Amino acid sequence: MWQIISGVFLGWSLGANDASNVFGTAVASRMVKFWTAAILCSVFVLLGAVLQGSGGMHTYKNLSSYGLNFAFIVSLSGALTVTVMTIWGLPVSTSQAVVGSMVAMGMLRNSIEWGGLTKVVLCWIGTPVGAMLIAIILYYVVGEIFNRIDFSLFMYDRVLRWGLIIAGSYGAYALGANNVANVTGPFVASGEITPQTGALIGGLSIGLGVITFSRTVMMTVGAGLVKLNAFSAFVVVLAEAITVHIYAEIGVPVSTSQAVVGAVLGIGIIRGVKTVNFGMLARIIFGWIGTPAISFALTWGITVAVMKAGIL
Amino acid sequence: MSPFFWNKSKSIEEMIESYMLSVDECIDAFREGLEKYLEVGSTEEFVVLNKKAHVAESRADDIRREIEFKLYGRALLPESRGDLLGMLESIDAIPGAAEGSINILYIERPVIPDFVKKVIPEILDVNIHAYSLIRKAVDAIMNNPRETLYIDKEIDSRESEADKMQQKILLDIFQSDLELAHKNQLKAFISSINKVSDRCQDSADRMSIIAIKRRI
Numbered sequence: 001m002w003q004i005i006s007g008v009f010l011g012w013s014l015g016a017n018d019a020s021n022v023f024g025t026a027v028a029s030r031m032v033k034f035w036t037a038a039i040l041c042s043v044f045v046l047l048g049a050v051l052q053g054s055g056g057m058h059t060y061k062n063l064s065s066y067g068l069n070f071a072f073i074v075s076l077s078g079a080l081t082v083t084v085m086t087i088w089g090l091p092v093s094t095s096q097a098v099v100g101s102m103v104a105m106g107m108l109r110n111s112i113e114w115g116g117l118t119k120v121v122l123c124w125i126g127t128p129v130g131a132m133l134i135a136i137i138l139y140y141v142v143g144e145i146f147n148r149i150d151f152s153l154f155m156y157d158r159v160l161r162w163g164l165i166i167a168g169s170y171g172a173y174a175l176g177a178n179n180v181a182n183v184t185g186p187f188v189a190s191g192e193i194t195p196q197t198g199a200l201i202g203g204l205s206i207g208l209g210v211i212t213f214s215r216t217v218m219m220t221v222g223a224g225l226v227k228l229n230a231f232s233a234f235v236v237v238l239a240e241a242i243t244v245h246i247y248a249e250i251g252v253p254v255s256t257s258q259a260v261v262g263a264v265l266g267i268g269i270i271r272g273v274k275t276v277n278f279g280m281l282a283r284i285i286f287g288w289i290g291t292p293a294i295s296f297a298l299t300w301g302i303t304v305a306v307m308k309a310g311i312l
Numbered sequence: 313m314s315p316f317f318w319n320k321s322k323s324i325e326e327m328i329e330s331y332m333l334s335v336d337e338c339i340d341a342f343r344e345g346l347e348k349y350l351e352v353g354s355t356e357e358f359v360v361l362n363k364k365a366h367v368a369e370s371r372a373d374d375i376r377r378e379i380e381f382k383l384y385g386r387a388l389l390p391e392s393r394g395d396l397l398g399m400l401e402s403i404d405a406i407p408g409a410a411e412g413s414i415n416i417l418y419i420e421r422p423v424i425p426d427f428v429k430k431v432i433p434e435i436l437d438v439n440i441h442a443y444s445l446i447r448k449a450v451d452a453i454m455n456n457p458r459e460t461l462y463i464d465k466e467i468d469s470r471e472s473e474a475d476k477m478q479q480k481i482l483l484d485i486f487q488s489d490l491e492l493a494h495k496n497q498l499k500a501f502i503s504s505i506n507k508v509s510d511r512c513q514d515s516a517d518r519m520s521i522i523a524i525k526r527r528i
Contacts, residue, residue, distance in 0.1 A: 029390045143528030150458050154325055156526055157392045230389045231528055 003072035008205040010079040011183035015209020021256040022171030025233040041172040042207035048176025049203025054195035055251030056181025064106030071186040077298035093255030100292025104299035123252040128262025135239035135266030171241035177248035239263040331375040338368035342410035402515035413504035442470040442509035457523035464516040
């Protein structure tokens, strides 16, 4: 079972990166201490993974199936792709990296399920679009409630601060529920571990990434989001959490980063400000195509090489 | 976690209240001091009131600085932090103006002719009224910010009224037989009283912006 180490590594990097999408705003604006956010995030990621994470595992299981050593290569390629994309400064979608990797392995082993793949790819496109629509609806509905209540300066502050913490915790839950399949899904697909065990190991490794390495990314991504006012930031986090949670219910792992960008774009449409530029959109499109393509190529290359060398 | 957040902003609310009490004290001393000077000139009692205005203004300054430090220590959302700091700075100019005005009397001891003496209490009343509206505006920001917009309009009217009164008395002063230096001295003193309502207007505008910013 040593092979699962690559999944744990992937989970760790996922936690380090994606915690910023749910708690970045609160931490970067110093509304919540890093440690408070990190602990809340880890706990809710684990809860989400254990209570609702098995849906994505089943999707991956339906996508392809193979042995433990191949699952190791799939996870390793996914993790390497995420690392390379991070170095290039491109938005990283662990889901897209893992699926690209799984498709390569499925094709090599003639076990690919094309129907499942279509569903997954459609969900990728639906993530930013869905988050954008949800953000627009939330902005108007919650905004109207705020306007009617006429909160005092301090009450407005308190409500938004708690809103960000609650939305962040919900986002962490949705992240765990949705993305845990990326971490241990390939191993569950190999049949070596149960979805429940996979969810527990995945949830713990994401939590470990949050606790040990997410501070820097939280500050960077969060500072970018803080340029929005607090109300818009709250709407963005909540819209992202709802979107990702919906996909967890459907059982398709999607990108929290792309959900955030979609939600920010929704705010931009309402407020008529330039919150997302074309460069950012180009990066998302590259993320849809480039990320799975790179991990596909890596898995293909590594698998062919080790098979030729007679290791597998 | 709840008590932590709650207590921090709760204590800031309390500090703002004690800050406003110091400003009230400064404005009261300013009003009483001016009235006393017009009545009997620079007596021992007037000196005490001048000192009282100065002490209250300094205390308000200290409390404001303390609030600033507390705010930087992550007590509020960044935008609320900025708004609150801006609001306090704008309010701070009001006791500053009042202290400056009473201090002119303390240092220069101008002779106030009777025709000016009659008008100053009216100008003073309008300025004090403008400040009492600021007090209401601060309460509104703390409770129902939309109210601030109406108060801002009222303060604007008081400020215009004070300007008109100032214009009229300055015309009378400069058409009188007083020495030019004396005229200029009185002009500076009357303008210093009206700075109170000017600063009230600035502060009310600032508070209105805070209320408007929170409309979604």
